Amino acid sequence: MIDTVQRSASRLPVVVAVGMTPFAAHHADKNARDLTTDAVLACMQDAGLENLNQVEHGITSYESDHFNRQMTMGAILHDQVGMIPKPNLRVEGGGATGALALRTARAYLLSGMCDSVLVYGCELNGRSVSSQTANQLFALSADVDWEVMLGGTYTGFYAAMMRAHMEQYGTKAEQFAHVAVRNRRNAARNPLAQKPLELTIDEVLNSRMIADPYRLLDCSLLSDGAAAILLSTRDWAEAHSERFAQRPPIHFSASGCGTDTMRLGDRFPNITNFAAKKYAAEKAYEQLGITEPKRAIDLAECYDSYSGAELQSMEDLGFAKRGQGGPAIAAGEFDADGILPVNPSGGLLGRGAPVGATGIAQAIEICLQLWGEAGERQVYGAQRGLTDTHAGIGSICVVNVWEQRD
Amino acid sequence: MIDTVQRSASRLPVVVAVGMTPFAAHHADKNARDLTTDAVLACMQDAGLENLNQVEHGITSYESDHFNRQMTMGAILHDQVGMIPKPNLRVEGGGATGALALRTARAYLLSGMCDSVLVYGCELNGRSVSSQTANQLFALSADVDWEVMLGGTYTGFYAAMMRAHMEQYGTKAEQFAHVAVRNRRNAARNPLAQKPLELTIDEVLNSRMIADPYRLLDCSLLSDGAAAILLSTRDWAEAHSERFAQRPPIHFSASGCGTDTMRLGDRFPNITNFAAKKYAAEKAYEQLGITEPKRAIDLAECYDSYSGAELQSMEDLGFAKRGQGGPAIAAGEFDADGILPVNPSGGLLGRGAPVGATGIAQAIEICLQLWGEAGERQVYGAQRGLTDTHAGIGSICVVNVWEQRD
Numbered sequence: 001m002i003d004t005v006q007r008s009a010s011r012l013p014v015v016v017a018v019g020m021t022p023f024a025a026h027h028a029d030k031n032a033r034d035l036t037t038d039a040v041l042a043c044m045q046d047a048g049l050e051n052l053n054q055v056e057h058g059i060t061s062y063e064s065d066h067f068n069r070q071m072t073m074g075a076i077l078h079d080q081v082g083m084i085p086k087p088n089l090r091v092e093g094g095g096a097t098g099a100l101a102l103r104t105a106r107a108y109l110l111s112g113m114c115d116s117v118l119v120y121g122c123e124l125n126g127r128s129v130s131s132q133t134a135n136q137l138f139a140l141s142a143d144v145d146w147e148v149m150l151g152g153t154y155t156g157f158y159a160a161m162m163r164a165h166m167e168q169y170g171t172k173a174e175q176f177a178h179v180a181v182r183n184r185r186n187a188a189r190n191p192l193a194q195k196p197l198e199l200t201i202d203e204v205l206n207s208r209m210i211a212d213p214y215r216l217l218d219c220s221l222l223s224d225g226a227a228a229i230l231l232s233t234r235d236w237a238e239a240h241s242e243r244f245a246q247r248p249p250i251h252f253s254a255s256g257c258g259t260d261t262m263r264l265g266d267r268f269p270n271i272t273n274f275a276a277k278k279y280a281a282e283k284a285y286e287q288l289g290i291t292e293p294k295r296a297i298d299l300a301e302c303y304d305s306y307s308g309a310e311l312q313s314m315e316d317l318g319f320a321k322r323g324q325g326g327p328a329i330a331a332g333e334f335d336a337d338g339i340l341p342v343n344p345s346g347g348l349l350g351r352g353a354p355v356g357a358t359g360i361a362q363a364i365e366i367c368l369q370l371w372g373e374a375g376e377r378q379v380y381g382a383q384r385g386l387t388d389t390h391a392g393i394g395s396i397c398v399v400n401v402w403e404q405r406d
Numbered sequence: 407m408i409d410t411v412q413r414s415a416s417r418l419p420v421v422v423a424v425g426m427t428p429f430a431a432h433h434a435d436k437n438a439r440d441l442t443t444d445a446v447l448a449c450m451q452d453a454g455l456e457n458l459n460q461v462e463h464g465i466t467s468y469e470s471d472h473f474n475r476q477m478t479m480g481a482i483l484h485d486q487v488g489m490i491p492k493p494n495l496r497v498e499g500g501g502a503t504g505a506l507a508l509r510t511a512r513a514y515l516l517s518g519m520c521d522s523v524l525v526y527g528c529e530l531n532g533r534s535v536s537s538q539t540a541n542q543l544f545a546l547s548a549d550v551d552w553e554v555m556l557g558g559t560y561t562g563f564y565a566a567m568m569r570a571h572m573e574q575y576g577t578k579a580e581q582f583a584h585v586a587v588r589n590r591r592n593a594a595r596n597p598l599a600q601k602p603l604e605l606t607i608d609e610v611l612n613s614r615m616i617a618d619p620y621r622l623l624d625c626s627l628l629s630d631g632a633a634a635i636l637l638s639t640r641d642w643a644e645a646h647s648e649r650f651a652q653r654p655p656i657h658f659s660a661s662g663c664g665t666d667t668m669r670l671g672d673r674f675p676n677i678t679n680f681a682a683k684k685y686a687a688e689k690a691y692e693q694l695g696i697t698e699p700k701r702a703i704d705l706a707e708c709y710d711s712y713s714g715a716e717l718q719s720m721e722d723l724g725f726a727k728r729g730q731g732g733p734a735i736a737a738g739e740f741d742a743d744g745i746l747p748v749n750p751s752g753g754l755l756g757r758g759a760p761v762g763a764t765g766i767a768q769a770i771e772i773c774l775q776l777w778g779e780a781g782e783r784q785v786y787g788a789q790r791g792l793t794d795t796h797a798g799i800g801s802i803c804v805v806n807v808w809e810q811r812d
Contacts, residue, residue: 031551058665063477063478064471064477065470065471065472065546066471066472066477068550069546069550070546070549070550070551071469071470071472071500071543071544071546071547072469072498072499072500072547072668072797072798072801072802074498074499074802075499075500075665075668075797075798075801075802076549076668078665078802079665079667079668079672079801083665084665084666084667084682085664085665085666085681085682085685086664086665087662087663087664087665087686088499088663088665088802089497089498089499089506089509089510089663089802090497090498090499091495091496091497091498092478092480092495092496092497092498093478093480093481093494093495093496094477094478094481100495103495104495104510104513104514106517106519107510107513107514107517107519108510108513108517109517110516110517110518110519111512111513111514111515111516111517112516113512113513113516113661137477138477140471140475140476140477141477141478143476143482144474144475144476145437145476255519256493257493257494257495258491258492258493259464259481259484259485259489259490259491259492259493259494260490260491261485261490262478262481262482262485266485275491276490276491279491280493391478391481392478392481395478395481395485396478396480396481396484396494396495
């Protein structure tokens with residue numbers, strides 16, 4: 001495999017502009033089309049574009065037809081945002097959908113098949129659009145033939161993984177409760193976040209038990225929302241967006257992806273961590289020659305679908321040694337004022353997670369931070385940020401790296 | 407936009423191997439996993455690979471969660487075919503899904519992000535896996551908010567387009583009935599085809615009226631099936647597959663994609679043809695410097711979801727002048743012994759159409775023809791073949807071009 005960064009530096013994608021809606025449990029009177037339009041209009045405004053006539057390609061990101069009771073919604077959204085007759089495709093990979101859409105935009109740009117791509121994602125997970133609730137539909141993202149029939153749910157699988165981590169490494173509930181507290185506190189400084197909360201560790205530890213060891217406040221949110229990023233070659237950005245020249249340029253400099261079995265049982269006895277995430281991170285780090293990720297990465301948005309999932313991910317991403325995620329988190333290493341701020345946006349726990357928009361929103365947070373436009377939650381001096389996004393319990397993991405460099 | 411062929415000839419994807427299942431209304435005791443496995447095993451056998459350890463990336467192609475009552479099925483299929491921990495994503499775009507998956511594999515290969523990609527697609531459309539029939543579910547691929555509520559169906563929209571074509575250009579039912587007869591006759595020489603039939607024009611014209619002007623025998627099939635293609639750089643193919651060197655090399659040399667509104671009413675009064683297909687074809691031809699497609703293309707697999715859709719497509723692809731598709735078809739220009747054989751496989755009418763596999767199966771037919779391995783239906787002397795695949799009534803259109811050259 002060729003080192004893409006070396007080979008085609010001039011085609012390396014840059015971020016032209018970003019836009020997103022507030023994330024919320026429910027946007028009254030807004031469906032997937034409306035939310036997508038809002039996010040894309042915000043992105044166009046950010047880029048200083050009056051229309052999308054010059055943008056060459058669209059990539060649509062959403063998780064499931066079930067949430068909208070609509071097939072081929074990519075064609076509808078592509079029309080809605082004004083991109084006809086330009087090419088379109090939809091990318092999907094469960095929770096990793098948004099990050100895979102960005103990764104695929106990266107492939108199209110590096111390939112030379114186009115010079116600009118608008119990636120837009122949305123989901124209506126906070127409310128039901130069919131006769132079934134979002135939770136019932138999410139059950140279908142576990143293996144229907146082999147797990148769901150036995151009553152398996154993702155909360156249960158995540159809980160089993162964390163229980164194994166506790167037993168193998170002595171990880172404590174107070175340690176992952178720290179994530180539940182910190183990310184919701186971070187969300188309080190994010191005006192688009194769904195559920196900012198000021199909590200104590202004790203409040204998390206005393207909240208209702210859902211699936212041992214996870215309690216109510218360890219669990220992330222179901223959200224409605226949309227997000228969009230315009231990526232292009234540097235030449236295209238300079239030619240089409242005056243705004244681009246006014247900000248430090250951000251390059252989408254590396255992307256790794258790895259996979260694992262959907263069924264937890266198939267991974268036994270190695271169930272304390274996300275093997276596919278480690279694989280994805282290693283691939284991304286290789287592309288940049290990174291050997292000490294904790295030093296090399298300045299901030300990260302991580303997939304805290306459950307508080308402990310962030311703890312496990314710190315190890316898989318190389319931010320803590322295997323088994324040492326708990327102490328590192330409890331010591332505040334990943335807090336807003338820590339050595340490597342994680343989830344300054346509030347993460348899935350505090351900002352929210354409309355699936356098809358989540359990975360895109362993570363990248364938007366990194367961009368705002370690297371541009372110095374993150375307001376009250378600004379992390380100072382950051383030049384390289386990472387997004388970590390996964391499907392299911394890590395069946396598909398994507399690690400994307402974004403760098404501010406000239 | 408850079409001419410990708412000129413820029414990176416050494417990365418231009420080649421076809422390593424192909425594999426597919428028979429297409430059928432129903433495969434007893436085979437679900438999407440089984441069919442996908444069968445297709446991938448056939449592809450591995452074709453490549454002479456014992457396993458997929460060396461293959462770097464997987465791309466999954468299927469249309470809807472509704473057909474399987476399973477979300478993120480890409481993760482399951484990727485595991486099923488033995489590709490963990492390699493990267494995976496799912497691509498979707500209605501009827502164009504398989505062609506978009508191949509197009510996306512092309513982007514990943516040209517980008518340098520990987521050197522080999524297995525594209526595998528499947529669908530269970532021939533039978534129902536939920537409480538609703540496939541036809542009821544397909545209704546959800548029209549615009550649910552604006553069309554389906556009014557009773558709109560795709561057969562009706564296709565019929566309205568063809569009726570407009572007849573009125574504007576004097577096209578006759580006998581002319582598109584020729585497609586219904588020819589493609590099913592071609593299917594009789596394809597051992598994997600779903601519904602070979604020896605028919606007469608009169609039999610088509612006297613079959614039951616479905617939506618004027620379309621009769622039962624003008625309509626294509628609902629199918630179960632799977633198909634897989636292994637694409638790579640030429641270097642990878644030469645290093646990993648002995649079989650590759652034994653065949654004339656086939657390059658995936660161009661790809662165009664265009665889009666149009668999902669709703670027919672939004673295109674009024676221009677409803678006789680597929681504007682997005684014309685756009686997609688022009689983009690593909692530009693990449694190869696083709697100005698006379700009827701001379702430059704030796705054979706094609708076209709999206710004959712209805713007999714008249716092939717007639718309209720002949721015009722949009724530049725194989726007939728606007729309005730002259732009918733006479734060209736009736737004159738036999740696109741028959742097996744014509745100037746430009748179309749749908750030698752039998753097409754959607756005769757071979758069948760399991761959506762996520764359809765675009766891949768079209769490309770497989772082109773490969774078999776260019777390799778000289780198409781048996782009884784061999785088109786002699788062909789060096790350049792085209793696949794034409796679309797979603798809905800042409801909301802997303804993809805034109806991929808495959809060439810045999812050293």
